[in-house]
Amino acid sequence: MTNADLPPAHSSGPCSLTRFLIEEKRQGRINPDLRLLIEVVARACKTIAVHVGKGALGGVLGDAGTGNAASINVQGEAQKKLDVIANDVLLEANAWGGHLAACASEEMDEPFPIPDAYPRGNYLLLFDPLDGSSNIDVNVSVGTIFSVLVCPGDAQQVDTQSFLQPGTAQVAAGYCIYGPSTMLVLTIGHGTHAFTLDREQGSFVLTQRDMRVPEHTREFAINMSNQRHWEAPMQAYVQDLLAGSTGPRGKDFNMRWIASMVADVHRILTRGGIFIYPWDRKLGHARPDDNVDPTKAGKLRLMYEANPMSMLVEQAGGAATNGRERILDIVPTHLHQRLPVFLGSKAEVAEVTGCHRAHDAAMATQAAQA
Ligand code: P6P
Numbered sequence: 001m002t003n004a005d006l007p008p009a010h011s012s013g014p015c016s017l018t019r020f021l022i023e024e025k026r027q028g029r030i031n032p033d034l035r036l037l038i039e040v041v042a043r044a045c046k047t048i049a050v051h052v053g054k055g056a057l058g059g060v061l062g063d064a065g066t067g068n069a070a071s072i073n074v075q076g077e078a079q080k081k082l083d084v085i086a087n088d089v090l091l092e093a094n095a096w097g098g099h100l101a102a103c104a105s106e107e108m109d110e111p112f113p114i115p116d117a118y119p120r121g122n123y124l125l126l127f128d129p130l131d132g133s134s135n136i137d138v139n140v141s142v143g144t145i146f147s148v149l150v151c152p153g154d155a156q157q158v159d160t161q162s163f164l165q166p167g168t169a170q171v172a173a174g175y176c177i178y179g180p181s182t183m184l185v186l187t188i189g190h191g192t193h194a195f196t197l198d199r200e201q202g203s204f205v206l207t208q209r210d211m212r213v214p215e216h217t218r219e220f221a222i223n224m225s226n227q228r229h230w231e232a233p234m235q236a237y238v239q240d241l242l243a244g245s246t247g248p249r250g251k252d253f254n255m256r257w258i259a260s261m262v263a264d265v266h267r268i269l270t271r272g273g274i275f276i277y278p279w280d281r282k283l284g285h286a287r288p289d290d291n292v293d294p295t296k297a298g299k300l301r302l303m304y305e306a307n308p309m310s311m312l313v314e315q316a317g318g319a320a321t322n323g324r325e326r327i328l329d330i331v332p333t334h335l336h337q338r339l340p341v342f343l344g345s346k347a348e349v350a351e352v353t354g355c356h357r358a359h360d361a362a363m364a365t366q367a368a369q370a
Contacts, residue, residue, distance in 0.1 A: 017042055017184065017195050017204040029190050033099040033121050037148060038172060041125070042184055042204055044093035045144050045176035046197065048086045048130070052142065052178040060085060061137050073107050082136055083107055086129035086144060100125055101155035104163050104335055106304055111335070113158055120155040123148055123171075124163055126304040131175075132260025141179035143262025147308040148172040160335050163303065167328035173308035177262045185211070185269065185312060192269065192316040213318035214272035217345040219254045221264045222276040229280035233359035234323075237352050261300065265309050265343070269316055274344040274352070278323065298322075298340040302332055306341050319349040323356040 015023075021038060024030045030038075051060055064079040065071035071079040087107040094100050095114060099121035104111045106128040114120045125148055132142040148171050151162055174186035182197035184204050192211045195204035220241055227238065244252035256273070258264050264275050277300050300306055310320035310327040320327045320343035330339065342352050 014198075015206040017186075017206070020193070020195075020206050024188060024190070027190075030188050033123065034148070034172060034188070036097055037094075037099045037121075037123055037125065038174075038186065038188075040093050040097055040099070041090070041127075041146055041174075042176070042195075044090050045184060046182070046202065047089050047093070048082075048144060049176070049178050049182045049197065051082060051085050051089075052130075052136070055139065079107065080130070080133040080136055082142075083130050083133050090125075090127055090129055090144070094125055097121075099123055101151040101158040102162070103127070104160075104303065105129060106131075106301060106336070111158070111160055111163060120158075122151050122155060124151050124158070126163065126308075128301070128304045131262050131305065132258075135258075135260050140258065140260060141177055141263040142260055143175050143177040143266075145175045145262060145305055145308050146173065147304055147311075163335055164332045166331050167302075167307035167310055170307060170311050170328075173311040175262050175265070175308065175312070177266050179263065179266075183207075183266070185266065187312050187315040189311075189315065192312050194269075211269050211316045213269060213313060213316045213345055215317070215345055216347045217272040217274060218251055219256060219271075219273040220276065220348075221256050221258075221268070221273060221344075222278075223257055223259065224255070226278075226280045226282055229282040230278050231359075233355040234278045234352075236359075237355045261305060261309065265313070268318070268344040269312065272345045274342065274348040276352070277341045279340040298338040300338060300341045302327070302330060302337045302339050303335060306339060306343075309341075310343055313343050317346065318344050319346040320344075321349055321353045323353060324360065 021030060021035045025035055051058060060081050062081055064081045064084045073079050087105055091103060091112055094103060096118045098119040100114050100123050101120045102111045102113045102124055104126045127144060127146040129144055130142055131145050135142055149165050149169055150171060151158055172188045174184060176184045184195040186193055194208035194211055196207040198205050240248050241253045267273060268275055279298050306327050313320050322339045323342055342349050
């Protein structure tokens with residue numbers, strides 16, 4: 001831990017998440033309800049970490065559903081038992097505090113309004129309760145991703161439309177990664193900060209204040225098995241990476257792909273890199289410019305994966321686009337909308353986005369001359 005990671009000089013000893021949030025409140029950066037929301041989500045993540053950590057001993061591995069009937073979520077994906085457990089933990093933890101109007105989850109078709117038995121607050125919580133859950137059965141890091149919006153209008157009238165706000169409207173975002181250590185990475189719009197769970201004390205402790213993504217990188221993260229399904233600018237960009245120092249980029253690149261967005265993004269926040277899940281035709285995705293079906297324009301989801309991760313990365317000095325435009329500027333039309341994702345080191349995101357924009361411009365010129 002370097003001095004930069006230590007709490008402000010006037011306070012001695014480790015800085016817990018609670019102390020950090022109180023200091024942010026003193027700076028006028030957070031109000032009591034949002035502070036409560038973040039503490040509740042952090043506590044729910046500690047509960048999820050216990051379930052994940054039990055592995056086979058907890059009887060929580062494998063698919064949800066009974067007998068041969070798999071449980072399929074709104075994404076058309078087979079749910080893992082831990083997907084359902086994590087979702088339930090987050091819903092129960094947030095139901096009674098009075099800070100939320102409603103929740104929305106990757107695992108639920110429709111938003112979950114706070115039950116009438118409890119008071120409602122002005123915040124909306126969106127989450128992917130257990131991202132990368134296909135990795136659980138092989139003991140690879142997974143995580144919880146969350147995003148916080150303000151409920152527009154009357155909390156008693158909350159509906160799906162209430163959630164359809166651009167990523168720039170987020171007031172907080174974060175993830176909890178269940179890895180060799182359990183870490184909470186959080187932004188409330190004033191930098192991106194990392195907290196490590198002290199398992200003896202049961203509290204998250206600030207271990208990295210103001211994470212920074214290096215502007216340049218030699219490391220890319222992508223699932224290369226989809227290469228034949230990509231559009232032309234993506235093919236050309238990756239070919240240049242693979243050509244290394246003998247090609248137009250003039251430097252060699254390394255590749256990583258954990259297939260758990262939280263783990264790949266955490267590496268990028270820690271040491272730089274670019275994370276890419278581009279549009280591809282493999283799963284019947286509509287073309288990025290077709291907009292025929294916003295739920296098919298990519299694999300990753302906008303509201304509870306791309307938006308929170310983009311806020312965290314931008315707050316750490318990185319960038320995030322869908323190959324054409326800034327992710328946080330996208331106005332959503334569907335709660336479970338998907339999109340291509342390019343995020344990480346700012347110069348590398350600019351490079352690949354430039355490739356896509358140049359391709360589009362050339363196609364437009366060609367069409368105009370036809
Ligand atoms: P693939 C996990 O299912 C996830 O949504 C992300 O966490 C991850 O980056 C991606 O999908 C992995 O996708 O096609 O490589 O399995």
